[in-house]
Amino acid sequence: MTNNLPGTVYLVGAGPGAPDLLTLRAARLLESADIVFHDALVHPDTIALATRAEKVAVGKRYGKHSAAQLFINKRLVDAAQKHQTVVRLKGGDPMLFGRAQEEIDALLEAGIAVEVVPGITAALAASADLGISLTRRGISRSVAFATPRVGREEQPSDWAASLMNADTGVLYMAAHESKEIAAQLIARGKPAQTPVMVVESASLDGLRHVTTLEALKRDGLPQLTGPALLMLGEVYREALNAAQDQQALAAALKRRC
Amino acid sequence: MTNNLPGTVYLVGAGPGAPDLLTLRAARLLESADIVFHDALVHPDTIALATRAEKVAVGKRYGKHSAAQLFINKRLVDAAQKHQTVVRLKGGDPMLFGRAQEEIDALLEAGIAVEVVPGITAALAASADLGISLTRRGISRSVAFATPRVGREEQPSDWAASLMNADTGVLYMAAHESKEIAAQLIARGKPAQTPVMVVESASLDGLRHVTTLEALKRDGLPQLTGPALLMLGEVYREALNAAQDQQALAAALKRRC
Numbered sequence: 001m002t003n004n005l006p007g008t009v010y011l012v013g014a015g016p017g018a019p020d021l022l023t024l025r026a027a028r029l030l031e032s033a034d035i036v037f038h039d040a041l042v043h044p045d046t047i048a049l050a051t052r053a054e055k056v057a058v059g060k061r062y063g064k065h066s067a068a069q070l071f072i073n074k075r076l077v078d079a080a081q082k083h084q085t086v087v088r089l090k091g092g093d094p095m096l097f098g099r100a101q102e103e104i105d106a107l108l109e110a111g112i113a114v115e116v117v118p119g120i121t122a123a124l125a126a127s128a129d130l131g132i133s134l135t136r137r138g139i140s141r142s143v144a145f146a147t148p149r150v151g152r153e154e155q156p157s158d159w160a161a162s163l164m165n166a167d168t169g170v171l172y173m174a175a176h177e178s179k180e181i182a183a184q185l186i187a188r189g190k191p192a193q194t195p196v197m198v199v200e201s202a203s204l205d206g207l208r209h210v211t212t213l214e215a216l217k218r219d220g221l222p223q224l225t226g227p228a229l230l231m232l233g234e235v236y237r238e239a240l241n242a243a244q245d246q247q248a249l250a251a252a253l254k255r256r257c
Numbered sequence: 258m259t260n261n262l263p264g265t266v267y268l269v270g271a272g273p274g275a276p277d278l279l280t281l282r283a284a285r286l287l288e289s290a291d292i293v294f295h296d297a298l299v300h301p302d303t304i305a306l307a308t309r310a311e312k313v314a315v316g317k318r319y320g321k322h323s324a325a326q327l328f329i330n331k332r333l334v335d336a337a338q339k340h341q342t343v344v345r346l347k348g349g350d351p352m353l354f355g356r357a358q359e360e361i362d363a364l365l366e367a368g369i370a371v372e373v374v375p376g377i378t379a380a381l382a383a384s385a386d387l388g389i390s391l392t393r394r395g396i397s398r399s400v401a402f403a404t405p406r407v408g409r410e411e412q413p414s415d416w417a418a419s420l421m422n423a424d425t426g427v428l429y430m431a432a433h434e435s436k437e438i439a440a441q442l443i444a445r446g447k448p449a450q451t452p453v454m455v456v457e458s459a460s461l462d463g464l465r466h467v468t469t470l471e472a473l474k475r476d477g478l479p480q481l482t483g484p485a486l487l488m489l490g491e492v493y494r495e496a497l498n499a500a501q502d503q504q505a506l507a508a509a510l511k512r513r514c
Contacts (some may be wrong), residue, residue: 097392162424
């Protein structure tokens with residue numbers, strides 16, 4: 001075996017959660033990896049595919065940035081000086097809300113080869129779980145993905161504008177601010193009766209809940225343990241109607257008992 | 258083996274093109290499939306994983322609809338009467354521009370169980386190819402995906418609005434109308450110097466070309482053989498600058514020779 005150091009760093013999408021939603025390429029890379037740096041949320045069975053590798057958790061939750069990111073960048077550069085195959089395993093896809101660019105730039109600046117392996121992003125897994133397509137003939141032909149930062153707007157981040165102008169909208173990392181998000185979208189002119197689908201831990205067990213912007217603004221969400229998406233638009237109207245019919249039926253039955 | 262018919266139809270995303278960007282779940286389903294209905298664009302090596310299955314091409318290109326779709330729906334329903342495991346294999350992800358909903362609805366109406374297996378969508382594979390993230394701290398925190406139909410606008414399809422209001426925009430199935438798309442985005446107020454990245458056959462060999470909306474409006478694109486994405490936004494500015502520097506250098510060298 002040749003030993004050409006520095007090695008290559010692979011930024012690999014672990015997918016939404018379910019271990020078998022990993023790609024074949026990612027599985028093969030994990031099997032041959034010398035060292036794996038993984039996010040906190042990656043499934044243990046996925047990490048376990050890296051039988052040869054030293055495993056390092058670099059758990060970093062949304063909101064804590066800078067110092068943690070610089071430290072991860074440095075560890076990746078250092079690891080490539082010692083190992084042929086370094087895997088940086090990220091939940092979902094690295095290039096969509098995965099903060100990959102900072103790691104790519106740091107590695108290229110240090111002269112380290114980088115390859116990115118895409119992963120299934122949560123919105124696609126959630127749509128598969130629900131059996132409801134993000135796009136639909138005559139109803140939706142545009143989809144916006146955004147991360148809101150309510151009350152902490154900064155350039156170029158008018159997250160609400162992108163959702164106002166797309167047929168279907170998906171908000172990542174948004175569940176803990178759901179009341180404020182719903183209030184802001186209604187204030188911007190989104191109809192209060194817009195259907196909202198909440199999907200916690202897409203591809204795994206978690207809350208699947210359909211509601212409206214109005215109800216979300218009023219009631220918010222229960223405390224969730226997994227990462228959650230807020231998905232909104234007319235593609236969820238049928239699911240909302242069915243849930244409302246069921247609620248009405250349950251209420252009618254209750255009155256009769 | 259129990260033989261409980263009707264069987265289940267799995268709507269499976271084949272991913273962007275490279276056979277090893279299939280998910281583990283999709284590979285396992287193909288291996289056990291009795292019959293596979295696949296799009297024209299799915300890679301032959303992916304279809305070949307279905308060693309046991311009868312393979313049926315149901316190639317359908319963008320633009321030809323209705324009759325072809327009704328025929329596919331009927332064939333899926335019929336197949337589930339005869340087979341335990343029916344796979345409908347679609348390029349990319351079924352739930353994002355994959356026309357999955359019509360097939361799901363037809364199957365559920367016929368009392369057939371349906372499961373959806375997500376796939377890597379082209380925009381994520383293209384971002385991996387380029388090493389440029391769709392989102393980036395301080396530059397992009399919203400991404401819109403749309404399919405344009407220039408001059409054939411229909412409700413609710415203001416595709417341009419979703420792109421005007423997202424930091425990064427990705428247009429699927431857009432390359433053959435690139436001049437008109439660029440003209441329309443500029444007319445709507447998108448800066449003419451907005452960087453545009455063209456990616457043909459993401460995850461496989463194809464054109465990778467960075468330009469501006471202005472140049473795209475003027476020159477269009479060469480004839481492409483594979484499916485192509487138009488990706489636009491400030492995340493591609495560095496790549497555009499580097500390409501323009503290289504062009505300027507080449508021109509200067511040419512003048513000196």
